[in-house]
Amino acid sequence: MGTSLRFRPDWLIEGLSLFRYLLLFLTLSWSGGFPPVLGEEQPVPAPSPEIAQEIAALASQDEAAVSAAVMALGKRNDPQLLPLFVALREGGLYVWAPAGGVPRVVLGGEVISQGDTKRVPLWSAYGKQPLLDANGQAVVVPLEELTEIQANRNLRKVLKPLIDDLTNRLSLFSPDSSTRRASAIKLGQAGDPAALPLLTEALAAEPERWNRYAIEAAIQLLKLADADPAVRRAAVLRLGELHVEQALPALQNLRDTAPNAPGGEPDKTVREAARTAIQRIERWGLFVQFVETLFRALSLSSILLLMALGLAIIFGLMGVINMAHGELMMLGAYAAFVMQQGFMASLPPGLFDYYFLLALPFSFLVAGGMGLLLERCLVRFLYGRPLETLLATWGVSLILQQAVRQIFGAANVSVVSPPWLSGGVQVLVGVYLPYNRLFIMGLAAGCVLGTYLVLFRSEMGLKIRAVMQNRAMSSCLGIAAGKVDAWTFAFGAGMAGLAGCALSQIGNVGPDLGQTYIVDSFMVVVTGGVGKLIGSITAALGIGGLNKFLEPSLGAVFSKVVLLVLVILFLQARPSGLFTLRGRGVDS
Amino acid sequence: MPFIIGYLMNTLYTSTSLRTWLPFMAVALFLVVALPLLNVLPAEGAWYHVSNFSLNLFGKFLAYAILALGLDLIWGYTGILSLGHGVFFGLGAYCMGMHLALSIGTEGVYRSSLPDFMVWNRVTELPLFWKPFYSFGFTVLAIFLVPMLFATVFGFLAFRSRIRGVYFSIITQALALSMWLMFNRNSLNLGGTNGLTDFKTLLGFSLQDPGTKRGLYVITALCFLGAYLLCRRITRSRLGRMLVALRDGENRVRFLGYSPAEFKLFVFVLSAGLAGLAGALYVPQVGIITPGTIGVLPSIEMAIWVAVGGRGTLIGAALGAVGVNWARSFLTTQYPDLWLYFLGGLFIAVVLLFPDGIVGTLQRMRRNYYPPHRRSEGKQPVLVSG
Numbered sequence: 001m002g003t004s005l006r007f008r009p010d011w012l013i014e015g016l017s018l019f020r021y022l023l024l025f026l027t028l029s030w031s032g033g034f035p036p037v038l039g040e041e042q043p044v045p046a047p048s049p050e051i052a053q054e055i056a057a058l059a060s061q062d063e064a065a066v067s068a069a070v071m072a073l074g075k076r077n078d079p080q081l082l083p084l085f086v087a088l089r090e091g092g093l094y095v096w097a098p099a100g101g102v103p104r105v106v107l108g109g110e111v112i113s114q115g116d117t118k119r120v121p122l123w124s125a126y127g128k129q130p131l132l133d134a135n136g137q138a139v140v141v142p143l144e145e146l147t148e149i150q151a152n153r154n155l156r157k158v159l160k161p162l163i164d165d166l167t168n169r170l171s172l173f174s175p176d177s178s179t180r181r182a183s184a185i186k187l188g189q190a191g192d193p194a195a196l197p198l199l200t201e202a203l204a205a206e207p208e209r210w211n212r213y214a215i216e217a218a219i220q221l222l223k224l225a226d227a228d229p230a231v232r233r234a235a236v237l238r239l240g241e242l243h244v245e246q247a248l249p250a251l252q253n254l255r256d257t258a259p260n261a262p263g264g265e266p267d268k269t270v271r272e273a274a275r276t277a278i279q280r281i282e283r284w285g286l287f288v289q290f291v292e293t294l295f296r297a298l299s300l301s302s303i304l305l306l307m308a309l310g311l312a313i314i315f316g317l318m319g320v321i322n323m324a325h326g327e328l329m330m331l332g333a334y335a336a337f338v339m340q341q342g343f344m345a346s347l348p349p350g351l352f353d354y355y356f357l358l359a360l361p362f363s364f365l366v367a368g369g370m371g372l373l374l375e376r377c378l379v380r381f382l383y384g385r386p387l388e389t390l391l392a393t394w395g396v397s398l399i400l401q402q403a404v405r406q407i408f409g410a411a412n413v414s415v416v417s418p419p420w421l422s423g424g425v426q427v428l429v430g431v432y433l434p435y436n437r438l439f440i441m442g443l444a445a446g447c448v449l450g451t452y453l454v455l456f457r458s459e460m461g462l463k464i465r466a467v468m469q470n471r472a473m474s475s476c477l478g479i480a481a482g483k484v485d486a487w488t489f490a491f492g493a494g495m496a497g498l499a500g501c502a503l504s505q506i507g508n509v510g511p512d513l514g515q516t517y518i519v520d521s522f523m524v525v526v527t528g529g530v531g532k533l534i535g536s537i538t539a540a541l542g543i544g545g546l547n548k549f550l551e552p553s554l555g556a557v558f559s560k561v562v563l564l565v566l567v568i569l570f571l572q573a574r575p576s577g578l579f580t581l582r583g584r585g586v587d588s
Numbered sequence: 589m590p591f592i593i594g595y596l597m598n599t600l601y602t603s604t605s606l607r608t609w610l611p612f613m614a615v616a617l618f619l620v621v622a623l624p625l626l627n628v629l630p631a632e633g634a635w636y637h638v639s640n641f642s643l644n645l646f647g648k649f650l651a652y653a654i655l656a657l658g659l660d661l662i663w664g665y666t667g668i669l670s671l672g673h674g675v676f677f678g679l680g681a682y683c684m685g686m687h688l689a690l691s692i693g694t695e696g697v698y699r700s701s702l703p704d705f706m707v708w709n710r711v712t713e714l715p716l717f718w719k720p721f722y723s724f725g726f727t728v729l730a731i732f733l734v735p736m737l738f739a740t741v742f743g744f745l746a747f748r749s750r751i752r753g754v755y756f757s758i759i760t761q762a763l764a765l766s767m768w769l770m771f772n773r774n775s776l777n778l779g780g781t782n783g784l785t786d787f788k789t790l791l792g793f794s795l796q797d798p799g800t801k802r803g804l805y806v807i808t809a810l811c812f813l814g815a816y817l818l819c820r821r822i823t824r825s826r827l828g829r830m831l832v833a834l835r836d837g838e839n840r841v842r843f844l845g846y847s848p849a850e851f852k853l854f855v856f857v858l859s860a861g862l863a864g865l866a867g868a869l870y871v872p873q874v875g876i877i878t879p880g881t882i883g884v885l886p887s888i889e890m891a892i893w894v895a896v897g898g899r900g901t902l903i904g905a906a907l908g909a910v911g912v913n914w915a916r917s918f919l920t921t922q923y924p925d926l927w928l929y930f931l932g933g934l935f936i937a938v939v940l941l942f943p944d945g946i947v948g949t950l951q952r953m954r955r956n957y958y959p960p961h962r963r964s965e966g967k968q969p970v971l972v973s974g
Contacts, residue, residue, distance in 0.1 A: 321754050381940060386754040387669050388939045391895065394888055395935025402928035519765045519884065522758045557769050564766040568742075568759055572749040 044080060044127035051076065055084070055125050058149060059095045059105050067155060074162040079170040082163065083107060083128040089159045094146035096122065106131065108146060118143040161194075168195060172202040172215075180206070181214045188218030189246070196222050210426050217244045224250055229267035236270060240277025243284040243429045251278050288430040293548055299437040301544030302444035306502060307517050308524035308536050309447055310495030316530035317468045317488055320379055321386050323393040325521060326514020327400040328493050331370055332363035332500025333509045334404060337415050353418040356505075363501035364494040370400075371493020375486045383485075397514060405511045412510035421505060436505045443502050447495060451533060454491070464488050523567050529577025538578055543567070612813075619650070619809040624802050640798045644873055647805035649913050650812045651870040652893065653906040657812075657819050658862030660894045660905035662855050665823055667835030669753075670856070672760030673863050674887035675767045676735035678877070680864025682771075683734055685784035685877040686718060687727040688795075692788045704786065705779045715777045724791060731868040732861045739860030740853070747849040747856070752838070764887045771879035783878030790872050801873065808869045812906070815862055819902050822858075831855060832900075889931070895938045897945050904947030911946075 047055070057069035070088070073081055087093040087107050097103040107123040122131040122139045131139040151159065171183035184202070187195045196219065203215045220242070223235035236254065239247045254274040257264040265271050311325050322328075336359040343355040374396060382389045417436060424434035455461035466474040467484045475481050500513065507513070520543075528539030543563060550559035571577075623638055623646065630637040638646075655677055662668045689703045698707040702714060720726045742763065746756060774780040793800040822828055830851055833841050838848050871877050880886070893912045898904020912934070919927040942949045 321758075378936065378940070387757065388943065390669075390754060390757060391888075391891065392936050392939040395932040395939075398928050398932035398935070402925070402932070406925060515884070519762055523762060526755055526758050557773060561766040561770055564762045567762065568745065571751055571755070571759065572745055575749050575751050575755065 044129055047080070047126040051078070051081075051126065055105050058088070058093070058125075059103060063152065063155075066149075066151075067158070070155060070158065070162075074158075077166070077169060079166055079173070080127040082166040082170060083123075084125050085159050085163050085166065088149065088151050089156050089163065091148065093125070093149045094120075095149060096141065096146055098141070098145060105149070106146075111143060112140070120146060165198065168198055172198065173205065177208055177211060180208075181211045184211065184214040184218045185246070188214075188221040191222065191225065193222050193225060213242065213429070217242055217247070220244070221247055221250065224254075229270055232265075232267070233270045233273045236273040236277050240273075240280040243281050245281060245285060245430060248278065248281055251281075284429065288428065289552070291428070291431050293552065295431075295433060295437075297545040297548035298441060299544075300548055301541045302437075302441040303499075303503065303506075304520060304524050304544050305444045305537060305540035306440065306447060306499035307496070307521040308528070308540055309444075309451060309533075310492040310499065311521050312525050312528065312530065312533065312536040313451070313495065314489055314492035315525055316532070316536075317464060317492075318383075318485060319386060319530075320383070320489070321390040321393065322379075322489075322492075323390055323518065324374065324397040324400060324514075325393075325493075325496050326516075326518035327397040327404075328367045328370060328496035328514075329500035329503065329517060330404065330509075330511065330513040331400070332367045332497030333415070333504040333513055334408060334413070334500075335359065335363040335366040335497065336501045336504045337408075337413050337509060338362075340415060353420065356418045356421065360498060360501055363497040365497075367497025367500065368490045368494030371496075372486055372490040374493070375489035379489065380482070380485070401511050401514070408511075410511060412508045415504040415509050417505050440502050440506065443498070447498060448533065448537065451495070455533070460484075460487065523564070525577075527567055527570060527577055529574075529579040532579040535577055535579035616813050619813070620806055623809075624806055627798075627802060640801060643805050644801050645917060646910075647801070647808045647873045648870060649910045650805075650808045651866045651873065652890075652913055653909040654808075654812050654815045654869070655863050655866035655890060656893045656897070656905040656909035657815050657902060658859030658866075659890055660899065660902060661819055661822070661831075661862075662852075662859045663891065663894055664899035664901070664905065665828065665831040665835060666852060666855050667838075668852060668856065669757045669891060670760045670859075671757050671884070671887050671891060672762075672764035672767075673859070673890050674882045674884075675764055676739060676860040676863035677867040677870070677890075678767070678771070678879070678882035679735040679738060679867065680731045681867030681871045681877040681881065682778060682784065683721065683727055683730040683864070684868035684871045685787075686721040686778075687724060688787040688790060688872060689784045690718065690722050691790065692786065695788050696786065703779075703784070705774075705782060705784075706777065709774055709777075709780075711777060718777070727868075731864050735860040735864035735867075736857050739857045743853045743856040744849075747852045750849075761884055761887070764882060764884050768879050768883040771882055779878075781879065783876060783880075785876035785878075787872065787875055795872055795875065804869070804873050808873070811865060811869060815865070816902060816906070822855075823902065827851070827854075892931070892935055892938065895943075895945055896934060898947030898949075898951070899943075899945055901945070901947045901951060904945045907947060908945060 051073065054069045054072050057065055060066060070085075073084070084093065084107070092108050094106055094108050095103050096106045105125045107125055107128055109121040109123065112119050112121070119140045119142055122141060123129060124131055133139050168183060168187060171179050172187075174180055174183075180202070184199065187199060199215055199219050199222070203212060203219065206212045206215060217239070220235040220238045221244075223231055224239075224247075226232055226235070236251065239251065251274045254265045255271055255278060259266045259271075265274070307325075307329065310328070311322065314320050314322050314325070336356070339359040339362050340355050343352050343358075374393070378392055378396065379389055382392060421436045421439055424432050424438075426432050453461075455464060463474070463479050463484050464487075466477075466479060467481045471481050474484075503509075503513065503517075507516075524536060524539045524543055527543065528535030528537070546566070547559055547563050550562060553559075554562060623643065626636060626638040627640065627643045655673065659670065659673055662670060692703065694701055696704045696707075698704055700707050702711065706714070721730070746759060751759060770776060771778060772781050778784070787795055789795060790800070790804075793803070795801075823831070830841070830846065834848055834851060841848050867877075867881075889912075893909040894905045895908070896912055897906065897908020915930065916927060919930055938945065944952055
């Protein structure tokens, strides 16, 4: 095509083609990246004239007028009045008479002692907003200018239900979804039927499915105490339909206590309904357990797959046992930490949540670079001697561990999950899927797909496979076998870094991160057989699944031990693993 | 009488010549006689006085050397790299530890006939598998039998299906990991993470008394010499040749009609027995046994002792064990941060720069300096078993 192509170096061409797929591969792995949504604070509206009048009435000396004002305010059901009521009941509500100004009702904060004078910061009575003077500074006045408004005992008794109602209202109608759900659950457990109308009102206004579920469960729980047996029966049956597990103790109580005993249920139909409802809830509980175990198994399998993929590439394609694989994962996790610290230190806080998007390729590059260095300086001299590479790479792992311990400290470091990875989605009653594990599953799938593309659809991958199958002949055909080895090792190491970055979201990040996972990764590779990707995938699914399905009955430690024993026994039947490349040579 | 001694020497060493026996006797005298005397006789401050602490430490090193001999037998001579020998070491150590723990009697912190950790784990009765360890005779048998039985089962399963090379090493790692996980559990009634410790007496002798420690050292040295002679006998025999053949070309051995699995199993079990013995000698001298010695990291370190000293040579293995552990004692007390760098660097250096180990390299240099064709005719050709 011309001189320009002739003088372009080989590594650039290979690098570009690889880069194309690397880019695609990295984009695929960012499967969980959607930007965070930042919440906004709503400003507090000004009080209506009637409310302002009633607040002003609180300053009067006449107790009857104060009570009437409190009643009137209470009827308004306005959550902005909550601080006012709390202050009236417990102290902190004052009449402020500034010099040359109109006396007004205000809320006072903590008393600040400055030498001999005591000063108090002020807030507005409606909505507890800090009062600002003409310059926009917070108003702080001496204690002497304030007169406290005290509530007598009767008023305090009246105030308590108002405060409770407003608190519940505030949380049931809060803009935050989890607050709404938590308060609904709390009201259901508290068992106070007075909350029923409020809950019914909340149910009508609730947009989210699972909050509606929680509110309805709370309503039915409260209806269990109703006088009418038909209502109780309906509540019991509905609780069974909704599979409300929190209702089990109450329902079992209904079913088991004798009709004449205190707390017992006199009506037979209600007891029958309780029996049916309990059966339904328990069956659902078994189903949920199964689904959860399945999810946990898939999650563990995806983690194992991420860890073992890099190892399988290196071991399978090059016959090199890399005991430093765990430490490369640790480097990836620490790279994420470094990225996080960098974002915190030098970029505005609003951008912090995006650090993880950059941390993924950064981990890949850091670990890949380390792998390249390892290969060029150490592993290159040890081809064909797997036991020696095992020992040498173990030495490297010790050095890396100690180095990280000296640079970052021996304690675990905290890697913060970005908000769009925290939390999860509730799919069924009782089945809650965390986002970070879903992300890891997506990442694992993306990595497998990316590896497949790189190995089978790119020029570099073709060379890798050629060198793996017949090194000498590939060399004769002009492929630089040494360079291919280096890039393969770097790619496998980069995968380890990605795995480490993903692991930083779900586990502890410390210098021993590698040790925890290295034996598991090797188990997967050894069981799956070397030379084929499908082997690692199957082995990861199998080992992860077995581990998690054995865990409920045997406990975490024994299930792991049993698994290791099973792997050893499995290797009796198939010593080279599940899927092997059949060669014609007999290894001596 | 001289005839019997000669016969023994010949059986043990396949030779009665002074040239082969002199270095061995010299080392034996030094270890068994000279060092303890240097501990007892000279005054405290003299430079040639061997302190109690040093003697104890050296006893520990000799116990490790026994382990290294066994490991060298399977790795240096047979080519099986086992990264889980900590398991067998630990099994022997725990057997002895159990006996020592029971020997405390009611002198423990809780003044109960049960070991302390059982009291605070609210175990009311001694578990069944502890009961035989009251007897010292049974303990001595158990030190050998328990690791060897374990090795028989594991080795049989592994070698029968021809698991070789790197796969075998990884499986032994998995074994070490699973044993470590299990021994960390309190429910196993073996002390959990804290292990067995706080031993007071062995066979009536107090373990704190310097005389007992000296005695233990002498016993360890004697066991080490005995193990060395045993391994030497094996490697110089036809069995030794078979092992080397297995290392260098297992398939050919199979094609020649032998069953490699049997030989491998034999050496594997033997090395496990040696490891158990080493563990049992280690425990009374160090005073504690925890699951930490069973784990993955200590087991891999054992391989590096053998590699540093010299893989196909017995002396090298012993020297490597003593040397690396001495370096470890020194570095972890003086420069603790450097120890892991040193160990990691040692791994890399041994593999890259001197794969034959120190003694192996020296032997090779000597062979190069005196190549076979320069020797006079009539002598036997040298068995090149590097």
